[in-house]
Amino acid sequence: MALITLAVSGYRSLRSLVLPLGRLTVVTGANGSGKSSLYRSLRLLADVAQGQAIASLAAEGGLRSTMWAGGSGYSTAMRSGRSPMQGNIGGGPVSLRLGFASEDYGYAIDLGLPIPGPGASREEGSLFGDDPVVKAEAVWVGERLSRHNAIAKRGNTSVLVQDGNGRLQPVVTDLAPFESMMMRAADPTNAVELLVLRERMRAWRFYDHFRIDRDAPARIPRIGTRTVALASDGSDLAPAVQTIREIGNGPAFDKAIEDAFPGTSIEIDATHGLFRLSMRQEGLQRPLDASELSDGTLRYIALAAALHTPRPPELMVLNEPEGSLHPSLLEPLARMIAAASARSQVLVVSHAGPLVDALFDHGAQRLALEKDSGETVVADVDPPAWVWPER
Template identity: 25%
Template structure:
């Protein structure tokens, strides 16, 4: 099982010190604006880029190490993190360079061999990019490196907020760009076209759920167009019930388009090892939020799911044990899980969302 078991982070944005946060298959982060929920999502994106050898590019896009370290390089000298997947794990310590990047002070694997004890194979220091993939190619700790790389590279951080006229999800794309659903669903048309042909049962289920939330929706219209170069392009078109006229994605509301992206991500045949979504409820109708809650619960039976939310309605779709409350204390983000027994008397009279609104759970909503 490649789900994250525990997570430790120090020195990353508002996360000054987070030690051994336990993660289950379903994790729902709640908290006020600025508490640090989005920084958790950004952390997962950073580590995904790091193991692919793209750390310096990612840091540059953030504006340099000074923007990544908690309150800048004058306040924080290093970024450290430890990820545990039960018996396997990955640890790094990064320090800023004079040109605004990061250098690895340490990079190590972790393996608990039970009777043989714990080993911590070192992957080097002084490098600007991760040595994890190099270790997979024949190092003495190849199996541990292979496990950790596949687990981390298998994460998918989805962000479907951009539904502007120039958003990738509304443009034509190459039919062959369909191996996985991209972070912003820019290849949604190509991905659905592949499912239509290779996984018709999953395609039918996606269409069925979309029709529940969008009653006038009938089906997608996915017709590849061949260019002179013989490349095939496809656009996400759709049609209404009792009509064969193909409509453009811009003729769907922003919330409807985001819902289609979410349904596809959560119902895809081969789910990522861990799915991370920041505020998936944005722009959704209350009934669509109810459907979304059911989809998230269902997906968490096949993969690990981590979401952050500001929605009382979405919060009501989960159990109190699923929650991770994020607060700000002493200018840093703090994270805590809740014990259902501590709130049993409250739960007899109130929903989880109502308890959050009353600030009984912490993480005061905005």
């Protein structure tokens, strides 16, 4: 089911952001407006379902380095410049909150730091005392959390899940502070809703760094097997294209390539299990091997393979897909993305005006980010109603 709301609080420049999402949404804004932070926060939310959220935060420098660095609120005078900026930086509890609501379920998690004191990890001599811990967590039915629609929530070391009579009953009683209930409590017997939601989150796909350099794996023959989802770096491009042709919509993929590069076609051959991709062009006596293709051409082919997957995910996120593309390719790319949104919900992060405008013309919802006193805000958008789970 499609996401209808994305909520982030306390992550870099995203002090408190609640956004509506459509079937096709394009997030845009100037450099430094918070686009990358929004993209990373959504990836971090997906990492929760993989059990990788704490590791991902550590890779970014730890929870403290990703926190909102401003105050809890600014007055009109501060924003207008009539008085100096002041806030309560560091005055409140450390909190990074991430959540979403879909057409059926909602989920939110609140990450903080361990509380020093007797029994705390530092007192026990642990070297992991700066690792974030889960302060609150909840799954609910409907667009926003209330006192009556929670079907699972965290309670210290316990996970409470709604039983057949509608009562919240403990299904786990030894949950560690650093563990998400999505990892420990999701099972087909006692918490099937958590299991379903976790697997849906795990299936989200993110594409932001296709390898297109001269040594990219996609440029050289590689062992290939049936590939229903292109790897995030595009390394299995040749078998992914062949899989589309055998069990997916091969004609649609070929049409998308022809739309961008008139008079061309993609060829795949396999020798001794090694798959090789090449492009045949009118006027050339031989096809061009993947090693000979320009960076932009290879990137476009990878985008076409990702968007024509024979197993469409519920959510696909593209971060700055316009990189290395010639401006003439942006309109064909927009058409390809719009067509893919009929099969998957698609969120595009881009600062390329022609691509943003083309997607808007194809019915995309546009969210324009901007900075206001260091805080990322969205102009002319009414935020959906949202309630965070209590600690």
